[in-house]
Amino acid sequence: MATGLSKNVLLVDDNPLFLKILCQAFAAAGFNCQAANSGAEALERLKTFKPDVILSDYEMPGMNGLEFRLNVLQIDALREIPFLFLTAHEDEGIMYTGLNLQAIDYVLKTTPFDVIVSKLTNLLHTVSKQREISEQEIRKTVAALNIKTVPAAPPKVNGFDIDFWHQSYQNIPGGDFIDFIDTGNYLFVVIGDLMGKKWKAWFYTFTYLSYIRAAIRFSVITADTSLADTLQQINAVVCQDEGLDNILSSLSLMRIEKLTGRVIYSGAGDLPLLHFRSGTQELLQVKSTGMLLGVLPDGFYTEQEIALAPADELYIFTDGLIDISAGGQQKTDYRYFTSQMAGYLRSGQSFSDIKNKLQQQAGTLTDDSSIIYIKKN
Amino acid sequence: MLKIINEQPDYIIAQVNIAEANLNHADAFKSELVSLLTDKGRSVWLDMEQVTYVDSSFLGALVAGLKHALGAGNDLVLLDLQKDVHDLLKLIRLDRVFKIYADEQAAKAAINNNE
Numbered sequence: 001m002a003t004g005l006s007k008n009v010l011l012v013d014d015n016p017l018f019l020k021i022l023c024q025a026f027a028a029a030g031f032n033c034q035a036a037n038s039g040a041e042a043l044e045r046l047k048t049f050k051p052d053v054i055l056s057d058y059e060m061p062g063m064n065g066l067e068f069r070l071n072v073l074q075i076d077a078l079r080e081i082p083f084l085f086l087t088a089h090e091d092e093g094i095m096y097t098g099l100n101l102q103a104i105d106y107v108l109k110t111t112p113f114d115v116i117v118s119k120l121t122n123l124l125h126t127v128s129k130q131r132e133i134s135e136q137e138i139r140k141t142v143a144a145l146n147i148k149t150v151p152a153a154p155p156k157v158n159g160f161d162i163d164f165w166h167q168s169y170q171n172i173p174g175g176d177f178i179d180f181i182d183t184g185n186y187l188f189v190v191i192g193d194l195m196g197k198k199w200k201a202w203f204y205t206f207t208y209l210s211y212i213r214a215a216i217r218f219s220v221i222t223a224d225t226s227l228a229d230t231l232q233q234i235n236a237v238v239c240q241d242e243g244l245d246n247i248l249s250s251l252s253l254m255r256i257e258k259l260t261g262r263v264i265y266s267g268a269g270d271l272p273l274l275h276f277r278s279g280t281q282e283l284l285q286v287k288s289t290g291m292l293l294g295v296l297p298d299g300f301y302t303e304q305e306i307a308l309a310p311a312d313e314l315y316i317f318t319d320g321l322i323d324i325s326a327g328g329q330q331k332t333d334y335r336y337f338t339s340q341m342a343g344y345l346r347s348g349q350s351f352s353d354i355k356n357k358l359q360q361q362a363g364t365l366t367d368d369s370s371i372i373y374i375k376k377n
Numbered sequence: 378m379l380k381i382i383n384e385q386p387d388y389i390i391a392q393v394n395i396a397e398a399n400l401n402h403a404d405a406f407k408s409e410l411v412s413l414l415t416d417k418g419r420s421v422w423l424d425m426e427q428v429t430y431v432d433s434s435f436l437g438a439l440v441a442g443l444k445h446a447l448g449a450g451n452d453l454v455l456l457d458l459q460k461d462v463h464d465l466l467k468l469i470r471l472d473r474v475f476k477i478y479a480d481e482q483a484a485k486a487a488i489n490n491n492e
Contacts, residue, residue, distance in 0.1 A: 050401050
């Protein structure tokens with residue numbers, strides 16, 4: 001959750017009355033509570049519901065609590081969820097076995113319901129605090145290693161205004177990345193989105209960025225390398241790197257030729273970028289052809305020149321900006337975002353205005369969000 | 378998250394029974410899908426009718442499943458995509474990677490024609 005304490009609990013007990021009353025006590029304390037009458041039902045429920053904590057009876061017919069715990073431990077996505085046992089009586093043997101299965105604690109069934117609820121609330125606060133500390137550690141490590149996945153400021157290039165806006169989901173570095181690589185005659189503009197916001201995403205992002213930076217530098221040394229070939233080279237390396245197995249990324253790559261003002265573009269699984277023609281007030285979509293990096297060894301990359309007239313603007317962005325929440329439902333709507341942008345641009349709003357609007361919405365974002373703005377003077 | 382609704386000698390149809398297919402489900406879904414592909418040793422056709430939203434993590438899980446299937450000489454086919462989800466796949470060209478059909482009949486007809 002972006003804000004507040006996430007409070008999803010799964011209760012497992014074969015006594016329906018106990019389950020019902022306990023669930024009501026949790027609901028009254030603001031928990032989203034789901035209940036299962038058996039270990040088997042709980043395992044089925046866990047396929048679609050990921051709780052923040054599991055509270056399970058020990059003595060149940062069929063699969064008992066320990067067997068249920070063993071099943072949970074075998075599923076990667078569930079094994080780290082805090083797990084507590086409910087028992088009818090204190091039995092040191094059972095407790096010892098359970099604690100060996102990384103159960104955090106035991107709760108006697110005779111404990112008053114409000115005390116059980118308080119105990120779990122305190123536990124979730126501790127887990128949340130611990131996560132916060134871990135994230136701070138990651139941020140410190142990233143800062144210490146000088147691993148930046150987004151630059152501190154936009155570059156300055158004669159004939160163009162360039163700016164960007166970026167918001168990382170839950171302020172964890174990694175995921176989206178932006179870079180501007182100045183090679184003298186050219187400025188390369190890089191924006192990408194590593195698919196999935198995984199723990200350690202910043203590490204994969206940095207690996208991707210290293211390959212991208214190296215490929216661009218090589219392309220400048222061997223002056224005849226096209227932008228599409230550069231993308232293909234990046235993709236080939238990514239596909240061969242076992243450390244990046246199943247780590248996919250979109251990438252928009254642009255080369256601005258400083259002497260001529262030409263803008264060349266190639267993309268890998270990126271969203272169509274937007275070209276605002278100031279003369280006609282049209283907002284055009286510019287589509288690339290290439291596959292996401294890391295999917296196929298041959299990514300079908302091509303390149304195109306984008307002819308910019310004076311005062312024309314380009315917007316390149318990642319998919320976090322097209323995810324919207326409507327009527328309590330999450331949806332992806334590229335067209336809605338482009339119609340919003342068309343409205344802003346036709347009413348004469350600047351990129352600073354657009355950044356302000358995006359910043360106001362930042363709290364509702366469910367993914368990293370990034371946008372680069374390029375205006376020809 | 379995956380419910381088998383039809384088993385044929387050369388493919389299995391499994392329903393994806395979540396609406397918002399996001400980061401919270403991606404890892405568990407990938408494990409379940411890979412287990413299904415491995416256990417059954419056949420192509421899996423995913424009935425996506427119930428899925429109204431997919432995020433990039435879940436798309437990554439789908440691609441991982443596809444690569445696993447192709448590596449074993451099988452396939453991962455997508456059926457009955459909601460319009461928004463299909464539009465997203467087209468926007469980022471994943472429609473060129475996955476075989477996408479309206480339903481089982483359309484998939485059978487297309488695959489038989491190609492054989």
